[in-house]
Amino acid sequence: MPNPDASSSPRNLRSRNRKVIHEDIEITDISSARASSFVQARPEDYLFGEEISSELGEANESTEARKTSSKFQNVMYDRPDNIRSDSLPYKSDSENSDSEDSNTQSISSVEQEKETNSPQVPPCNGFSQGFSIQALLNDCYLGVIICLIIALYLGSCVLYCNDEEGMVNKPNNLTEDFERVWKQFNKQDEDFWRSIRVGVEEILELEQPRVIVFLYKNDSMAITKNIIAKVSKAAVCYLSDCSQEPIDIEGSVLNTTELQDDFGSIVTNYREQLKKSGVFIIQNLQLVPGKSAQALHLFCDEYNPVVERALFLFTVKVDEFIELPDIYTAISFLEDLLLKVWNDLGVHDKFHPLFTRISGTVLSVRPQ
Numbered sequence: 375m376p377n378p379d380a381s382s383s384p385r386n387l388r389s390r391n392r393k394v395i396h397e398d399i400e401i402t403d404i405s406s407a408r409a410s411s412f413v414q415a416r417p418e419d420y421l422f423g424e425e426i427s428s429e430l431g432e433a434n435e436s437t438e439a440r441k442t443s444s445k446f447q448n449v450m451y452d453r454p455d456n457i458r459s460d461s462l463p464y465k466s467d468s469e470n471s472d473s474e475d476s477n478t479q480s481i482s483s484v485e486q487e488k489e490t491n492s493p494q495v496p497p498c499n500g501f502s503q504g505f506s507i508q509a510l511l512n513d514c515y516l517g518v519i520i521c522l523i524i525a526l527y528l529g530s531c532v533l534y535c536n537d538e539e540g541m542v543n544k545p546n547n548l549t550e551d552f553e554r555v556w557k558q559f560n561k562q563d564e565d566f567w568r569s570i571r572v573g574v575e576e577i578l579e580l581e582q583p584r585v586i587v588f589l590y591k592n593d594s595m596a597i598t599k600n601i602i603a604k605v606s607k608a609a610v611c612y613l614s615d616c617s618q619e620p621i622d623i624e625g626s627v628l629n630t631t632e633l634q635d636d637f638g639s640i641v642t643n644y645r646e647q648l649k650k651s652g653v654f655i656i657q658n659l660q661l662v663p664g665k666s667a668q669a670l671h672l673f674c675d676e677y678n679p680v681v682e683r684a685l686f687l688f689t690v691k692v693d694e695f696i697e698l699p700d701i702y703t704a705i706s707f708l709e710d711l712l713l714k715v716w717n718d719l720g721v722h723d724k725f726h727p728l729f730t731r732i733s734g735t736v737l738s739v740r741p742q
């Protein structure tokens with residue numbers, strides 16, 4: 375146990391308090407310097423420093439400096455463990471080392487408490503951290519992106535896959551295609567091309583076949599064939615695949631005894647090819663005999679067709695040009711013409727049901 379008188383000598387005070395530079399400085403000044411160092415120890419010790427300040431105020435009012443210093447020392451020795459050790463006098467090296475260890479543990483516990491009480495970062499904050507690959511992979515938006523990719527893939531399959539044949543369907547813009555054709559054949563009016571476009575579009579919308587009949591005179595034969603070629607090419611790309619070729623036959627091909635006796639063989643011969651291309655062209659329908667034409671009743675039926683996605687393009691040669699102020703004028707003209715050609719079918723028995731199915735749209739081709 376050190377001698378109190380010896381430890382309070384000016385020499386020992388100067389060695390323990392480096393802020394004192396003269397031996398004759400009053401003990402009250404030493405106490406004030408120690409109190410200032412003690413109060414400024416750490417922000418965590420401000421509360422305890424206020425207690426020290428109140429004690430120092432009482433010590434300055436006292437005239438007995440040694441008693442004041444002794445009282446201050448007693449307060450210092452009774453301090454909490456979180457006061458910095460280098461501001462405390464009269465401590466041995468081992469005691470100072472123990473105090474530093476205690477302070478280190480206290481600081482660590484405070485830092486851990488701050489980390490625990492700090493607000494947690496909300497999820498889905500990958501965008502605030504930058505668009506790095508690692509942040510994107512760890513972000514919850516990745517799942518949303520994957521779902522969108524899957525949805526786009528499935529949507530593409532629905533749009534471009536043919537359910538029946540598994541072929542890729544590449545729909546084109548019929549409006550743009552027909553506008554280009556219209557510029558080449560500008561003598562045909564706007565309703566002419568609109569009727570064709572609407573008829574082709576309804577095939578996919580309604581899953582029903584459509585029939586377009588072109589009436590032409592001898593001087594417009596070439597232009598009619600050219601129009602048929604342009605329309606059929608656009609329709610094949612729209613309904614099936616551009617690599618396919620439409621069925622294109624002359625009406626005289628169906629004028630055989632075998633086909634007249636068994637018109638069902640016509641259906642058998644052209645069914646599979648029609649499924650692939652989706653377009654059936656018969657040039658000069660007036661050359662087809664009535665008995666063979668009954669196969670068209672099966673092909674062109676809207677409710678129970680042989681092939682649902684099918685466009686039928688028929689041409690009929692006439693002796694005079696038919697104007698179309700009224701659509702029923704052309705239909706009536708065609709009905710009278712075919713009634714004469716197909717007189718073997720009978721008027722009410724077979725002709726009218728057949729004619730109803732093949733006369734959906736009737737157009738007259740103007741010469742260029």
